[in-house]
Amino acid sequence: MMTTTPKLRPTSFVPEDAGEGRWTLNFGPQHPATHTTLRLVLELDGERIIRCTPDIGYLHSGFEKLGEHLNYNQYVVVTDRMNYISPMANNLAWHTACEKLFGIEITPRCTAIRTICAELARIQDHLLCLGCMGLDLGAMTAWFYPFNEREPILDLFEELSGARFMPSYTRVGGLKEDMPPGWTDRVRDFTRNVLPPAIKDFERLLLRNRIFIERTKGIGVISHDDAINWSLTGPIARASGVKRDLRKDEPYWCYADNWDAQGAPAVKFKVPVAYGGDVLARFLVRVEELRQSAAIIEQVIEMMPDGPINVLPEDKMTLPDKREIHFSIEGLIHHFEKIMTNRGFEPPIGEAYGANETANGELGFYLVSDGGNCAYRARCRPPSFVNYQVYAKLIEGHQISDVVAIMGSLNIIAAELDR
Amino acid sequence: MATAAVIEVLQERFPELGIEARPLCRYLDGRDSGQFWVRVPPERLIELMTFLRDDPRTRFEQLCDLTCVDYLNYSTTPDTAVPPEDRFAVTYSLLSLTHNHRLWVKVFVNDPEPEVPSVYSIWNGADWPEREAFDLFGIGFAGHPDLRRILLPEDFIDYPLRKDYPLRGKGEREAFDVVRRDSA
Numbered sequence: 001m002m003t004t005t006p007k008l009r010p011t012s013f014v015p016e017d018a019g020e021g022r023w024t025l026n027f028g029p030q031h032p033a034t035h036t037t038l039r040l041v042l043e044l045d046g047e048r049i050i051r052c053t054p055d056i057g058y059l060h061s062g063f064e065k066l067g068e069h070l071n072y073n074q075y076v077v078v079t080d081r082m083n084y085i086s087p088m089a090n091n092l093a094w095h096t097a098c099e100k101l102f103g104i105e106i107t108p109r110c111t112a113i114r115t116i117c118a119e120l121a122r123i124q125d126h127l128l129c130l131g132c133m134g135l136d137l138g139a140m141t142a143w144f145y146p147f148n149e150r151e152p153i154l155d156l157f158e159e160l161s162g163a164r165f166m167p168s169y170t171r172v173g174g175l176k177e178d179m180p181p182g183w184t185d186r187v188r189d190f191t192r193n194v195l196p197p198a199i200k201d202f203e204r205l206l207l208r209n210r211i212f213i214e215r216t217k218g219i220g221v222i223s224h225d226d227a228i229n230w231s232l233t234g235p236i237a238r239a240s241g242v243k244r245d246l247r248k249d250e251p252y253w254c255y256a257d258n259w260d261a262q263g264a265p266a267v268k269f270k271v272p273v274a275y276g277g278d279v280l281a282r283f284l285v286r287v288e289e290l291r292q293s294a295a296i297i298e299q300v301i302e303m304m305p306d307g308p309i310n311v312l313p314e315d316k317m318t319l320p321d322k323r324e325i326h327f328s329i330e331g332l333i334h335h336f337e338k339i340m341t342n343r344g345f346e347p348p349i350g351e352a353y354g355a356n357e358t359a360n361g362e363l364g365f366y367l368v369s370d371g372g373n374c375a376y377r378a379r380c381r382p383p384s385f386v387n388y389q390v391y392a393k394l395i396e397g398h399q400i401s402d403v404v405a406i407m408g409s410l411n412i413i414a415a416e417l418d419r
Numbered sequence: 420m421a422t423a424a425v426i427e428v429l430q431e432r433f434p435e436l437g438i439e440a441r442p443l444c445r446y447l448d449g450r451d452s453g454q455f456w457v458r459v460p461p462e463r464l465i466e467l468m469t470f471l472r473d474d475p476r477t478r479f480e481q482l483c484d485l486t487c488v489d490y491l492n493y494s495t496t497p498d499t500a501v502p503p504e505d506r507f508a509v510t511y512s513l514l515s516l517t518h519n520h521r522l523w524v525k526v527f528v529n530d531p532e533p534e535v536p537s538v539y540s541i542w543n544g545a546d547w548p549e550r551e552a553f554d555l556f557g558i559g560f561a562g563h564p565d566l567r568r569i570l571l572p573e574d575f576i577d578y579p580l581r582k583d584y585p586l587r588g589k590g591e592r593e594a595f596d597v598v599r600r601d602s603a
Contacts, residue, residue: 056569064580065586100452101444102446103446228481229542230544231483231543231544249519250519349494350443350444350445350452351444351456353454364484366484366486366512368493370492370493371494376493381512385551386544
C-alpha cells in the first residue's frame with residue numbers, strides 16, 4: 001500500500017459581504033455564556049440574527065488519536081476529560097464499547113453499581129444544565145439551588161473512586177473497586193431527602209417566573225422530523241416528541257429484564273417526552289428525568305446483589321484483584337501479563353459499537369481492533385458534536401439575547417465537541 | 420425486523436452488488452456480535468442510502484454516526500474481510516427509529532484522492548461528521564454544501580488521524596509565529 005501526500009486542500013472560509021445596514025458580530029470564544037470556548041460569527045440586522053457561522057475546534061486535543069496509543073484501561077482517563085460535566089457517563093460508555101468488542105458479560109453486582117453511577121451522572125449533568133439555563137438568562141439565584149445539590153453527588157463519587165471530578169472508575173469487565181460500606185444508604189438519603197426539595201425549589205423559582213417563561217417559550221423550536229433528520233438524540237430529541245431512549249429501546253444493564261441472570265425485573269421508569277420542541281420543553285424534559293433517575297436509583301438499591309464486581313480473571317480479560325497480586329504468584333504473573341506493553345489485552349480482531357444513553361443523548365464508541373493491546377481506531381460519537389450542528393439553524397431569526405438561551409438548553413460541552 | 424432481514428431486502432433489490440452480511444466482530448468462541456455491515460461501491464452509495472431511508476421495510480430515518488477508518492497497517496483476516504488493497508473505509512452507522520434496528524454501511528476509497536458522494540441531501544445530520552472526516556482524514560465528500568476544516572486551523576496541511584501521521588505531529592507546534600509584546 002502506497003502512502004501519498006494528500007492533494008485535497010481545504011477551502012478557506014471567507015465571510016461574505018454583510019450588505020446594506022447589516023453588521024457582523026464576533027461572539028466568543030472567550031465569553032461567559034459560551035460555557036467554554038465556542039465562537040460564533042453572527043450576521044445581524046439590528047438585533048435580529050440573519051446568519052450564524054459556528055466556529056469550533058479551540059479545544060481540539062486529538063483524543064481519538066490518543067485512543068490508538070493507550071490500552072483499553074488507560075484510555076478511560078482520557079474519556080474523563082471529554083465531557084467533564086459527567087465524566088462517569090463517559091467512563092461507562094467507553095467500557096460498554098470495550099466489553100462489546102471483547103464479548104464480556106459483566107457481573108450482576110457490577111451491573112447494579114454501574115446503573116446507579118449512570119443515573120447519578122445524569123442527575124448531576126442535568127442539575128448543572130438546568131442551573132445554567134437560568135444563569136444564562138440572568139437568574140443568578142436559580143443557579144445556586146441546583147448547583148448546591150450537585151456537591152453531594154461529587155462527594156459520593158469521591159467515596160467510590162477517590163476523585164471528585166475525574167473518577168476513572170470503570171475497568172474492562174468490571175470496576176476499579178467495590179463501593180465502600182454504607183454507600184448505598186448515603187445514595188438513598190440523597191435521592192430521598194436532598195434531591196426532591198431541591199427540584200421543587202428551583203422549579204418554582206423558574207417556572208413561576210414570567211420572565212423566564214417568556215424568554216424560553218417558543219424560542220429555538222425544532223420540529224419532530226427535523227430532530228430525526230439532524231441526528232438529535234437525548235432530551236433535545238425527546239423535547240421535540242421523538243420517543244427514543246436507549247434505556248428502553250436497546251435495554252442494557254438494569255434497564256433490561258433478567259439482568260442478574262436470575263430473573264430480576266427491569267427497573268420501572270417513564271421516558272418523559274414533550275412536544276413543544278422549544279427551550280422550555282427541553283427544560284421540562286430534563287426536570288422530569290431528574291425524578292425518574294432518582295426512582296431508578298432507589299429500585300436498584302433495593303435489588304443490589306452480592307458477589308464479585310469483576311468478571312472472573314481466569315479468562316485473562318481483566319486485571320486480577322489486588323489481594324491476589326500481593327499474595328499469590330499466579331496473580332502477580334497475571335497482573336504483569338496484563339500491564340506489560342508487549343503483552344496486554346487480546347481482543348478479537350473486529351469492530352464494535354457500544355452506546356449508552358447519557359444526559360446529553362447517545363454517547364457511543366466505535367472501536368476497531370487488530371487484536372493488539374490498543375484499539376486500532378477509537379471513534380467517539382459525541383452527543384454534543386452531533387447536537388450542536390443544528391444550532392446555526394435554530395437561532396436564525398431570533399434576537400441576540402436568545403443566542404445564550406438556546407445554547408444553554410442544548411447543553412453543549414466544548415471539550416466533548418472538539419475532543 | 421432484524422438486521423438480517425434488512426440485508427435480505429438489500430440483496431433482493433440490488434442483486435448486482437453482491438451484498439453479503441458480515442458481522443462487525445466475531446468473538447473467540449465463534450459467536451458474532453449481532454452488529455452487521457455491508458460493503459457498497461461509492462458510485463451506488465446515494466441510490467442505496469436513499470432506498471434504505473425510504474423503503475418501509477428498512478426505514479433508516481437517522482444517520483447515527485459517520486466516521487472513517489484508515490486501514491493502512493491493518494492485519495486482515497478472512498473473518499473481518501477488509502480487502503487488503505483498500506485503505507479508507509467511510510463508515511455510516513444507520514439507525515431506524517421505526518423498526519429499532521441498526522446497520523453499518525462501509526464505502527472503501529483509496530489514495531490519491533479519496534472521495535465519496537455526500538449524504539447530506541439524505542440526512543442533514545451528516546453535515547458536521549462529514550466535515551470532521553474531511554478534516555482529520557482528508558476524505559472528500561462530493562456535493563457537501565460547506566466542506567471545510569472544522570476542528571483544525573484552516574492553514575493546517577496534514578490529516579492527523581491517518582495512520583502515517585505520527586502521534587506527536589510533524590512539528591506544527593514549533594511552526595507557530597511567536598507573538599511578542601512589541602510586535603503585537
